[in-house]
Amino acid sequence: MNKYLYKITFLLLASLTLASCSDFLDVVPQDKILEEQTYSSEAGIQNAHNGIYLQLTGTNLYGRHLTMDAVEILGQQYNISGSHIRIRTAAYAYAEAAPKSIFNGIWKSAFTTILTANKFLESINEHPEVISAEKANMLKGEAIAIRAMIHFDMLRLYGPIYKVAPADPSIPYYDAYTPSTKPILPAKDVIAKIITDLDAALVLLANDPILTTGKYSPSTAFDANPYYSQNRGQRMNYLAVKCLKARVLLYSGDKTNASIVANEVITFTKNTTFFPWTSFLDATNASNPDRTFSSENFFSLSDYTLYNKQRDLYDSNLEDTKIYAPLLNRINAVFESNDNDYRSLPSWKVPIIGGKTQKTFFKYEDVTDKTKIFRLQIPMLKLSEMYLIAAETAAVPADGIAYLNTLRFNRGLTNLAATAVLATEITKEYRKEFIGEGQLFFYYKRNNTTAIPNGAATSGNVSMGALQYVVPLPESETNFQN
Structure with a gap:
């Protein structure tokens, strides 16, 4: 260096x-x-x-x-x-x-x-x-x-x-x-x-307070100093480190231990109320959609210039030589032409201004209520990935399908058939789940696609x-x- x-x-x-x-x-x-x-x-x-x-x-x-x-x-x-x-x-x-x-x-x-x-x-x-x-x-x-x-x-x-x-x-x-x-x-x-x-x-x-009071609740730990005991979801907290470890283990090919760590995180969330799946109503709210599914995120970065980046990359007024947008049939294929998937409609829309005929990306668009706690957040490590890791590392395909069905249910989708090809369905979910979060290329590289x-x-x-x-x-x- x-x-x-x-x-x-x-x-x-x-x-x-x-x-x-x-x-x-x-x-x-x-x-x-x-x-x-x-x-x-x-x-x-x-x-x-x-x-x-x-x-x-x-x-x-x-x-x-x-x-x-x-x-x-x-x-x-x-x-x-x-x-x-x-x-x-x-x-x-x-x-x-x-x-x-x-x-x-x-x-x-x-x-x-x-x-x-x-x-x-x-x-x-x-x-x-x-x-x-x-x-x-x-x-x-x-x-x-x-x-x-x-x-x-x-x-x-x-x-x-x-x-x-x-x-x-x-x-x-x-x-x-x-x-x-x-x-x-x-x-x-x-x-x-x-x-x-x-x-x-x-x-x-x-002794991370996130384990006892969650991401945002005040804690009496560390003299109740808010720098240490609040907003743990915007810090590299204990659960975020667990998630990262599961990601690293899977990348290295250690599926056994990746499964163990991912399931530890999943079990923790089942035994507390700290990380609920984001509801359809919250994700698709007309004025204040939670497009990043913030309740599920173990670690998000607070970026006070996020909406400038949304404008600079995705705004429908940008020229075609500058905008970051997919071809319409490509994004429709990702979501299998199913707007019931609430990763689709809130984040992907044909804009009413700018003359664009393709869908453009709204995931990081600002919301009306400037007090919303999920504003300005970029997801880094989240619950859905733990389910995807658990699915990929499951001992038998049926268990893997069950993990995927839990994720799909909490994205507004129906269950997969028992005969579904697990690897194919995992790839589909990676393509839907991480747009604008930088994980798909690494997924392809890990699998040498x-x-x-x-x-x-x-x-x-x-x-x-x-x-x-x-x-x-x-x-x-x-x-x-x-």
């Missing part, structure tokens, strides 16, 4: 430091000043911790390219054809200037954020007197889990097709704040480090292989490794 990233940390710390001390800066190293200012108070520690989440919502990460934009284009979710501004990205032309710029930006932002998380972990350990061990454990658990999550997505994007080549070189893993470059590791070694980090995070988050529906044509497929699934490492990384 380029050493210039380490300079970025100090700029980030500076942005979180409110006090001014120009005279002091003249005689004391700036990096030490910034750290001491930030970590000398509980408010400063919270600001540094919250800064990690702010980075996650950046354009190059989950605020756009890893959810709505680049990885969705790679999954052929939109009609990117003709003179569309993303035509070369849709063609997997990774060596060309425009796609290269996007994926270099993703890499840089990802490892900058990992760097920030690692600096936070180092610094909070050096200032144990400022907050209690219980509070520190909560913050450290979240930071470690975020580090694991970003590494995992970099592995999924830049690493080999794991099912085919788990021992092939993939990415470096930075599990400590260091100026030294880490070596490129085999993919299986990166998976091992991710699991180690997730297990460490689970230990640190064992050799042909996927061509988003730029009314029929036919795009052939897929390593040239399409494996984004090359940026030259800034490969040159620095030599």
Whole structure:
């Protein structure tokens, strides 16, 4: 990793430091000043911790390219054809200037954020007197889990097709704040480090209030300080880490343990009222539709620029060369021409303005009531995925169909026949469930799917292989490794 990233940390710390001390800066190293200012108070520690989440919502990460934009284009979710501004990205032309710029930006932002998380972990350990061990454990658990999550997505994007080549070189893993470059590791070694980090995070988050009071309810834990005890659904909480672990285990081919972890989460939700399935009335409400099914989400990012991104990507007034929208028959095929599926009608409509004849995407459109708790949220880890993992890893197909039927029932659909082909139906649900969330391309890559529906044509497929699934490492990384 380029050493210039380490300079970025100090700029980030500076942005979180409110006090001014120009005279002091003249005689004391700036990096030490910034750290001491930030970590000398509980408010400063919270600001540094919250800064990690702010980075996650950046354009190059989950605020756009890893959810709505680049990885969705790679999954052929939109009609990117003709003179569309993303035509070369849709063609997997990774060596060309425009796609290269996007994926270099993703890499840089990802490892900058990992760097920030690692600096936070180092610094909070050096200032144990400022907050209690219980509070520190909560913050450290979240930071470690975020580090694991970003590494995992970099592995999924830049690493080999794991099912085919788990021992092939993939990415470096930075599990400590260091100026030294880490070596490129085999993919299986990166998976091992991710699991180690997730297990460490689970230990640190064992007393997470989300387990006793849910996502939003006030808690008396941690001196009732709202930073630690409320809005846990917008934090990398204990249940979110469990979900991520199930996702990682499945990606690595460990279906047995993926099933165990996914079912642990499912069982928890059955035994509490904290994560109910979103009702039809809530999802399709005329003025305030909950299109992201927020009650089911274990972790969502709060992005205060979300509606700008909705406008910039999906607005019906955009030119055809800029809008991200599917061909009408393609999106109808995804939902099997069934608007009873309430993932369809609230989020996909032919707009009444803009002259578009295809359906456009409304999932992240603002609602009328600005006090709704689900506003500005991007789903990251959610209940439906646990049912899909449980279905895929079920011991017998009939059990897998039962898990799918639970999900389908809670999306307004009828039960599948006992003779349904489980793998086919799971693929259908991934195509419906994660639009605008950045998971479909990774689903295809995990399964080494050799042909996927061509988003730029009314029929036919795009052939897929390593040239399409494996984004090359940026030259800034490969040159620095030599």
